[in-house]
Structures are given as C-alpha cells and as structure tokens.
Amino acid sequence: MAVVVVPSLVAAQAGGNKRFEVDADTVGEALRGLPVSDLLLDERGELRRLVNVYVDGVDARDSDGLDTKLEPTAEIRVIAAIAGG
Amino acid sequence: MSPVVLVGTKKGLFLLRGDDARTSWEVEGPHLTGWQVFHAVRDPRDGKLHAAANNWVYGATAQRSADEGRTWKRSEGLGLPEESGLKLTEAWHVEPGHPSEPDTLFLGGAPGVLFRTDDGGTTWEPNRALLEHPTREKWQPGAGGLCCHSIQIDPTDAKRMAIAISAAGSFLSDDGGESWEPRNTGVAADFHPEENPEVGQCVHKLLLHPARPERLWQQNHCGVYRSDDRGETWQRLDKNGLPSDFGFGLALDPSDPDAAWVVPEEGAENRVTPDGRLGVYRTRDAGESWQLLENGLPSQAWAAVLREGMAYDDRSIAVGTQSGSVFVTSDGGESWTEAASQLPPVLSVELA
Numbered sequence: 001m002a003v004v005v006v007p008s009l010v011a012a013q014a015g016g017n018k019r020f021e022v023d024a025d026t027v028g029e030a031l032r033g034l035p036v037s038d039l040l041l042d043e044r045g046e047l048r049r050l051v052n053v054y055v056d057g058v059d060a061r062d063s064d065g066l067d068t069k070l071e072p073t074a075e076i077r078v079i080a081a082i083a084g085g
Numbered sequence: 086m087s088p089v090v091l092v093g094t095k096k097g098l099f100l101l102r103g104d105d106a107r108t109s110w111e112v113e114g115p116h117l118t119g120w121q122v123f124h125a126v127r128d129p130r131d132g133k134l135h136a137a138a139n140n141w142v143y144g145a146t147a148q149r150s151a152d153e154g155r156t157w158k159r160s161e162g163l164g165l166p167e168e169s170g171l172k173l174t175e176a177w178h179v180e181p182g183h184p185s186e187p188d189t190l191f192l193g194g195a196p197g198v199l200f201r202t203d204d205g206g207t208t209w210e211p212n213r214a215l216l217e218h219p220t221r222e223k224w225q226p227g228a229g230g231l232c233c234h235s236i237q238i239d240p241t242d243a244k245r246m247a248i249a250i251s252a253a254g255s256f257l258s259d260d261g262g263e264s265w266e267p268r269n270t271g272v273a274a275d276f277h278p279e280e281n282p283e284v285g286q287c288v289h290k291l292l293l294h295p296a297r298p299e300r301l302w303q304q305n306h307c308g309v310y311r312s313d314d315r316g317e318t319w320q321r322l323d324k325n326g327l328p329s330d331f332g333f334g335l336a337l338d339p340s341d342p343d344a345a346w347v348v349p350e351e352g353a354e355n356r357v358t359p360d361g362r363l364g365v366y367r368t369r370d371a372g373e374s375w376q377l378l379e380n381g382l383p384s385q386a387w388a389a390v391l392r393e394g395m396a397y398d399d400r401s402i403a404v405g406t407q408s409g410s411v412f413v414t415s416d417g418g419e420s421w422t423e424a425a426s427q428l429p430p431v432l433s434v435e436l437a
Contacts, residue, residue: 043164
C-alpha cells in the first residue's frame with residue numbers, strides 16, 4: 001500500500017489523521033480517495049496551485065502530475081507551498 | 086444561554102462569552118486554527134454554528150459545528166459546475182434560511198456566487214440564475230474580489246430575498262432565487278465609466294429591516310443609502326452629517342426601522358477611521374441626521390472595520406476592527422465596552 005502524509009492543518013480536517021494508506025496506481029487516484037481530497041484538489045479535480053505533492057521525494061509536477069504512477073510502497077507527501085499572511 | 090459574539094479572524098474563530106449584562110466578556114478559542122474565518126453565524130433554528138472559512142492553500146470551505154466550535158464538519162463538494170467556466174475562490178457569508186425552511190441556508194462567495202443547502206450544510210448547490218445572470222460580464226471585482234457578501238431573507242416571505250455583490254450591486258428575488266433583478270437605480274458608482282449603470286455598484290453591506298422588510302439599508306463604496314420600496318429607489322444619506330461616504334459595516338435596530346449605525350472611513354484611498362479615532366455614527370431619523378458615538382471607543386485609533394465587522398441583535402451592537410478589538414454596546418451606542426483586544430485582525434462579528 002502507498003502512504004499519503006498530509007500537513008497538520010489538513011489532518012485536523014480529517015479527525016487528526018496525518019497518514020493514510022491508499023491502494024492507488026496514480027497520485028490522482030491516491031488523493032481523490034482521501035477524505036480531504038477537496039482541500040487538495042479543486043472542483044475540476046485539478047491540484048490546487050499552492051499544494052505541492054512529492055512522490056518519494058520527487059515533485060509530482062515534474063513528473064506526470066496527477067497521472068504520476070505510484071510504486072506499491074510509494075510515500076506521497078503533501079506539502080503546502082510557502083504562502084500566507 | 087449566555088450571549089456570544091462570534092468573531093471570525095484572519096487566524097481562526099473566537100467566541101466571546103458575555104455575562105447577562107453584556108459588560109464582561111471572556112475569550113474562547115481559537116477554533117478552526119489556520120483558517121481565515123470570513124464569517125461565522127449561529128443558526129437560531131438549531132443552535133449550530135456555521136462558518137465560511139478560507140485558506141490560501143486549501144481553498145474555500147463551508148463548515149458547521151454542533152458543539153460550540155470544538156469540532157467541525159466540512160461541507161461536501163463545494164464548487165462551481167464546469168460549464169460555468171468559473172471556480173469558487175472564497176466563501177464569504179453564511180445566512181440561515183427562513184424559519185419555514187429549517188434545513189435551508191445560503192452561502193455567498195466569490196466570484197459573485199450564491200449557494201443553497203437544504204440539508205443543513207452537508208451539500209450546497211450553486212444558484213443558477215445568479216451564476217448565469219445576463220449582466221455578469223459587466224461585474225467587476227473590488228479589492229475583496231467579486232464577493233457575494235450580503236444575503237437577506239424577508240421574514241414575511243421566504244421567497245423574497247435581497248443579495249449584494251461587490252462590485253455588481255444589489256439584486257432582489259421574489260421567487261426564492263429563481264431569478265434576480267438588479268436594484269441599483271440612484272446608487273452612485275463614481276469609479277464607473279457610465280453615469281448610471283444598471284449594475285456595477287460597489288455595495289459594501291446590504292441589510293433588510295426585519296420588522297419593515299421593504300426597507301433596505303446599504304453602506305456603499307460611494308455613500309450610505311436607504312430604500313423604502315425594496316430597492317426600486319434609493320435615497321442617499323451620507324451628506325446629512327457623516328464625515329465621509331466610505332465605510333463597510335452597517336447595523337440596524339430590529340425594533341426601530343429608522344435607526345442605523347455605520348463606521349465611516351476616510352475614503353477608498355485611505356481605509357481608516359477619520360480624525361485619528363474610532364467613531365460610530367448613528368441615525369434615529371432614517372438618515373436625516375447622524376450623531377457621533379465615541380464613549381468607550383478609543384480616542385486615538387486608526388481603525389478599519391470590514392464589511393462583516395459589524396453585527397446586531399435585539400439588545401446589542403458589536404464592532405470588530407482589523408486591529409483585533411471587539412467593542413460592544415447595549416444602550417444603542419451611548420457607551421461601548423471593549424470585549425476583546427489583541428485578537429488577530431477581525432474579519433467578522435455576529436451576535437449569537
């Protein structure tokens with residue numbers, strides 16, 4: 001199973017769960033299966049602009065984005081871009 | 086239940102719990118930490134809290150709490166249909182629906198959109214008539230985006246609604262939102278290339294008087310106005326003694342349709358209270374004259390009160406500033422108590 005790790009603010013919206021085990025072939029499939037998918041993907045299913053996703057340390061946007069293939073043991077880290085105020 | 090001021094801030098939601106006299110307040114929270122709470126309200130029909138909460142990274146959400154803010158549930162699938170070509174950018178204002186429709190609430194957002202829920206906030210449907218309004222291409226965003234920030238429901242008829250969008254103007258519906266008619270005749274739009282445009286007015290806050298629902302008040306980018314005919318015509322009131330035409334917040338007295346309170350700011354180019362102090366202005370003669378109220382308000386202040394930064398109930402008025410203070414009056418503004426200070430910048434207040 002691949003693992004998705006989300007930031008604490010997102011985890012707070014999922015009952016405090018920070019790590020999710022997912023059975024998914026792609027990044028998009030993994031994110032869409034999360035109970036917080038709406039915070040990471042917009043209403044078109046596109047990755048929100050300031051949400052970065054790293055698959056085993058590689059920025060998914062530098063691969064195939066949401067179509068990036070996952071190894072069965074992949075670790076997907078969701079990290080917010082440096083933004084705010 | 087003790088009185089509560091719900092304070093939406095740039096860094097979460099605070100609850101100020103007051104004593105029965107409403108002179109002593111305790112700060113509770115923050116809840117929804119990490120979220121900018123543009124507006125939060127208690128649904129008087131079931132006591133639940135609802136919040137329009139936004140985050141730079143994670144977008145716009147509508148959230149609800151059945152336990153005074155300790156835990157929250159996020160609505161499902163909040164967004165705009167693909168064929169609209171639009172995406173939801175911010176949630177601005179939650180308005181509980183008419184008492185005859187206990188599970189119905191409305192949510193205003195950007196870009197100039199309105200949602201309705203009929204299941205207490207679990208799912209929301211965008212209002213098609215507004216989304217596809219024939220004048221939409223003429224709407225222009227203000228500094229806060231193209232936001233639908235005011236939603237008012239006529240207590241005598243659930244189908245009669247008034248909304249306002251900055252900068253599109255005021256719109257009224259007689260059919261529960263199946264159609265929307267612009268109601269901006271006589272409202273200035275000094276920034277607009279046309280002299281009297283049908284739409285494009287920059288309403289900052291629109292309120293309907295609950296005891297006289299044909300009477301509307303608005304604080305606009307270009308003046309303060311009152312309408313006695315559901316927006317068919319508007320009378321400008323800021324020349325009658327206000328220090329400026331510019332401001333955001335607006336409060337009414339549910340027992341006196343002739344009363345209103347505003348917090349003028351210097352102007353669009355310098356959005357702070359004039360004369361280096363925080364002053365609230367009141368009319369009790371339907372805007373024929375205005376009286377400065379400052380007892381208990383800071384005599385040295387360059388404050389800014391946002392469009393959701395003023396609220397009223399049958400006893401009190403609350404004012405929240407971007408400097409993180411909340412002031413409450415329970416004698417019509419004759420005296421004010423600082424209920425909280427040093428909060429994050431206040432985006433909204435509601436008395437609950």
